[in-house]
Amino acid sequence: MSAGLDALLIRVGAWALALIWLAPLAYAVWTAFHPAAYETHFALLAPITVENFPKAWVQAPFARYFLNTILLVTSILGVQLVVGTLAAFAFARLQFAGKSGLFALVLMQMMVMPDILIVENYQTMRALGLVDTIAGIGLPYMASGFAIFLLRQTFLTIPRELDEAARMEGASLRHLILRVYVPLAKPTYIAFGLVSVSAHWNDFIWPLIVTNSVEARPLTVGLSIFSATDSGVQWSVINAATLMTSAPLLLGFLIFQRQFVQSFLRAGIK
Amino acid sequence: MRRQTLTAWALLLPAACLLVVFTHGPVLRTVLATFYTTPHGRLPAKFAGFDNYAHLIADPIFWQALRNNLLYAGLTIPASMGLALVMALLVNGRMRGRGFLRMAFFTPTVLPLIAVANIWIFFYQPGFGLIDQIRGLFGLGATNLLGQGDSALYAVAAVAVWKEAGFFMIFYLAALQAIPQSLIEAARLEGANALQIFRRVIWPLLTPTTLFVAVNAVVNAFRLVDHIYQMTGGGPNNATALLFYYLYQVGFQFWDTAYAATLTTVLVVVLGLVSVGQFLFLDRKVHYQ
Known part of the structure; x- marks a missing residue:
């Protein structure tokens, strides 16, 4: 041939x-x-x-669902980044007893994810009175083993000389983290941010379990309920709703295609 | 050292609290709960020994869910990884329009699985879905791929492959682009053909990527059931019940929390074995890089 x-x-x-x-x-x-x-x-x-599209929009409280999802993904990401930065700095730059054991426990969460611990986490949320709240959906994900791992790897690549120079000038720990480590790890923050936002925008089973009202329900659950109703909603309207709920991520992806792909790569290479 | 330890603990405290409360604690309590009965109203949980495990072994739906899940994993993992590799090889070349091709392959990855399920339900719709319309062109009758026990699992597996192949593609693509051209040139000068170059040079160099992608694919095969919920609800007759979906049903439709904890334990063991395997395998095989 x-x-x-x-x-x-x-x-x-x-x-x-x-x-x-x-x-x-x-x-x-x-x-x-x-x-x-x-x-x-x-x-x-x-x-x-x-x-x-307007037909779908008025047949279910999609505006509220959008708001809930946006609140959910931003609060998860915000806490993940703060908590992750602190822990990652400790693992990357400080010497302390029990370090490797603790790090192994953090890594464990990358395999046994909160996703599958739904029965126990539901009972915890009930005890905390957080069933049917956005905080209740987000809390199990707010300490991300993956974020800690990624940020630690990045922090390890930052030359110690920079660190020492800043300390010599009398920089506090807070200053050191905020002015030296965080800016240098910016690509990792962006990469993790995209991965986290798309993961929690799309998350379904746990939000389905832990919410039962319009006030807390994210888009995925709202869409599922909307398309499951036997009230004879037309296919064309369901498809419009489906596209609508995916549109922000889809548009974001089409516009920032390169960054998206590179972020997934950066987050994936361990 | 003493001061560093204090600082370190202060920095780790928020992460540690959240991890203990929402991951490690739940794992321990799950295992503990498997040795008790489900509390009912005023009836508190009673110690039950291995009753829940006996129930598990005698439960035909559990075995069916496990069988389904293994078949589902056996279908989706090789198919999505194989397609991912093909896609990566296709868009790695200098082909015109490869930007478009890459976008076509990757786009399903960005969509929520629930939205993907909605799109595919319509696709599979008996009589007027796209598949039946195409069959109609060839004079074939209507099908009900999701509604029949012998095809439903394949139909939902196809959805997972569609969603995941593009995601795995980008990891292969990155690995392909990291292979030095000089290696491939050298092999060509030695007279190797394209197939030999792939088998002897490219494929071995892709091993770490293949392992990484495989672990992700295994975890997803046991973790993602959104489409099952939306498309079949585990039916017909449990034909598409996967372990995690069955666990969801037992825990939140039948409210048998002790038995749900037992199923959770099975899943934790499965995922634990995957991570142990990954650890051993990665340690031995991948360090030549």
Whole structure:
């Protein structure tokens, strides 16, 4: 077989795979932007409409769900970064008894994630009176073993000379962390931030369990309830809602594609 | 040293509290709870010895969920990893439009699994879903892939593969781009063909990535059940019940917390074994880098 034919076959294969990969999403987009009458049959000249989006928006409290999800992901990320920075600095730069044992316990959380400890964590939330609150959804994730691990690895690469120079000038610990370590680890913070936000934006089972009212429910749970109702919600409207709830991440990804991919990579390389 | 220890403990305190309360404590209490009965109303939990484990061994749905989960893992892990590698090899070259291809492969990764499930339910819809419409073009009848016991697990596994392959692709892509061109040139000068170069040069160099991706894939196969909830609810007749989904049902639909704790313990053991395996394997195999 000639090299030219090989290359052609590979190109055809690549595009075929890409089209198959885009088909489900393209189908959802197509239905969401067409009247319900066209949801089950294709017509190239079918009228395009955006009315499915406001229809979905008024049929369920999506504005509240959006607010809840945004509060949830920002509060989780904020606490994760503060708590993680402090712990990572201790593991990277301080000598103390029990260091490796403690670090092993932190790493353990990367495998046995709070995700699967739903029964016990639900009882804890009930004891704390945090069932059906945004804090209740977020608390189990606020100390992230993964964040501590990533930040520690980054802090270890920062030359000790910088550290010592700052100390010689009489910088306090707080100053040292905020002015030397945090700025130098900025790419890691961004990488972890994107990973954390997309993970908790998409999280479902735990929020489903721990919430039972509109006031606390995040988008994923809201979407699930909206699309499960047997009240005859049209497919085109469900698809519009589905796209709507994914849109911020999807748009963020399309605009910051390179950063997204690099962040996942940076977070993945251990 | 004494002062450093104090400082260190002060810095670790917030993380330690949160980890103990929401991860390590729950693991210990889970294991403990497996030796007691589920409290009912005013009836407190009673010591039950190994009753919960006896129940586990006698529970046909547990075994079915375990079997389902192993088959599901056996389907999704090789398929998503294999496709990820193919995708990475495709977009690593100088092909025109590879930016578009990469975006096409990666986009499903960004969507919430619940949204992905919604999209695919419509895809699978008997009669008018896209799959049946395509079958219709060839004169084939309607199918109910999600509604039939023998196809439902494959149908939900396909969803997971679609969602995950693009995510794993980027790790392979990064590893491919880190392979020095000179190595491949050298192999070519020795007269190796493309397949030989892949098998003898590229594939061995990808080992650490393959291991990393495999661990992620295994964990996801046991942890992610959002699509099961949305698409089949574990049905029909438990055909798509995975361990974690069954645990959710036992804990929050039947409210049998002691038995749910027993199932949690099984999952913790599974994930623990994966991490021990990873540790041993990574230590031995990957250090040549």
